[in-house]
Amino acid sequence: MAPQRRGPPRTAESSGTAERRRPSSTKKDRELREAWRARLKSLGLGAALALALILIWSRLGADDGVAQVLARRGEVLEGRFIEVPCSEDYDGYRRFEGCTPRKCGRGVTDVVISREEAERIRRVAEKGFSLGGSDGGASILDLHSGALSVGKHFVNLYRFFGDKIQTIFSEEDFQLYRDVRRKVQLAITEAFGLRASALCLTKPTFFSRINSTEARTAHDEYWHAHVDKVTYGSFDYTSLLYLSDYQEDFGGGRFMFVEEGANKTVEPRAGRVSFFTSGSENLHRVEKVRWGTRYAITIAFTCNPDHGIEDPAFT
Ligand SMILES: O=C(O)CCC(=O)C(=O)O
Numbered sequence: 492m493a494p495q496r497r498g499p500p501r502t503a504e505s506s507g508t509a510e511r512r513r514p515s516s517t518k519k520d521r522e523l524r525e526a527w528r529a530r531l532k533s534l535g536l537g538a539a540l541a542l543a544l545i546l547i548w549s550r551l552g553a554d555d556g557v558a559q560v561l562a563r564r565g566e567v568l569e570g571r572f573i574e575v576p577c578s579e580d581y582d583g584y585r586r587f588e589g590c591t592p593r594k595c596g597r598g599v600t601d602v603v604i605s606r607e608e609a610e611r612i613r614r615v616a617e618k619g620f621s622l623g624g625s626d627g628g629a630s631i632l633d634l635h636s637g638a639l640s641v642g643k644h645f646v647n648l649y650r651f652f653g654d655k656i657q658t659i660f661s662e663e664d665f666q667l668y669r670d671v672r673r674k675v676q677l678a679i680t681e682a683f684g685l686r687a688s689a690l691c692l693t694k695p696t697f698f699s700r701i702n703s704t705e706a707r708t709a710h711d712e713y714w715h716a717h718v719d720k721v722t723y724g725s726f727d728y729t730s731l732l733y734l735s736d737y738q739e740d741f742g743g744g745r746f747m748f749v750e751e752g753a754n755k756t757v758e759p760r761a762g763r764v765s766f767f768t769s770g771s772e773n774l775h776r777v778e779k780v781r782w783g784t785r786y787a788i789t790i791a792f793t794c795n796p797d798h799g800i801e802d803p804a805f806t
């Protein structure tokens with residue numbers, strides 16, 4: 492009797508040999524697939540990490556290492572104040588009670604000067620700078636002395652124009668400066684708890700205009716870290732009023748308090764007032780302007796009446 496066939500006839504594929512080979516090839520495939528999956532996963536992780544690093548790097552600023560934002564351009568700050576321990580710098584100077592810093596720190600406010608006032612005072616700056624301007628990236632116009640950057644030097648506008656200066660600047664322009672100075676002085680007096688009459692305006696008080704043109708002289712190198720009390724001598728309290736907007740009117744150009752660990756940045760915004768005690772507790776610098784034009788005005792105060800000046804006026 493012919494043996495009975497059970498089940499389907501055997502083909503080459505379903506032969507016992509093939510049956511034994513399949514599990515081993517599936518295992519190899521699986522191993523291969525897993526190896527690829529692992530490789531792709533690590534590539535994906537690497538790419539995500541690189542992207543995150545790029546994002547963090549661009550957020551913090553390429554040339555300034557790690558930074559924390561003290562005031563963002565888009566915020567409207569009623570008042571932010573950070574106290575920092577005073578340096579010993581003030582010990583080397585005569586003390587004036589109710590004025591010489593005992594409490595040191597930094598403040599930023601967007602409500603003391605309106606954007607409209609900032610725009611008006613910026614137009615005054617533009618009028619002045621239209622008469623000259625540095626060959627390098629940084630021009631100044633000192634309202635008290637009349638010094639204006641022209642080419643690689645300075646020209647005294649008040650001396651150069653004499654009485655004709657009144658065809659350039661108006662009494663209203665000087666009045667505007669006085670109003671701004673008074674409001675900023677009050678904000679500083681309140682923030683540091685000073686005797687109102689103790690604080691005096693000091694020199695220099697100047698407009699700055701910065702663009703990305705390469706520096707031609709040392710006067711154009713605005714980006715170096717410095718201490719205002721060392722640079723200017725008479726300063727006890729420095730204030731900066733910004734007249735243009737970071738990332739709208741210019742790129743780069745952020746103000747930085749230089750600190751170990753992380754710099755603290757103030758992003759300029761038209762009408763923003765940044766003020767701080769002028770000693771080495773507030774070492775600072777301005778980041779290089781990469782594009783556009785940045786306008787600001789420096790208004791500083793002293794506790795020593797001998798270093799005080801009157802508000803700028805036609806001279
Ligand atoms: O324009 C700024 O943000 C800072 C200028 C400055 O540091 C200075 O005038 O001493």
Ligand SMILES: [Fe+2]
Pocket residue numbers: 717718719775
């Ligand atoms: Fe400074």
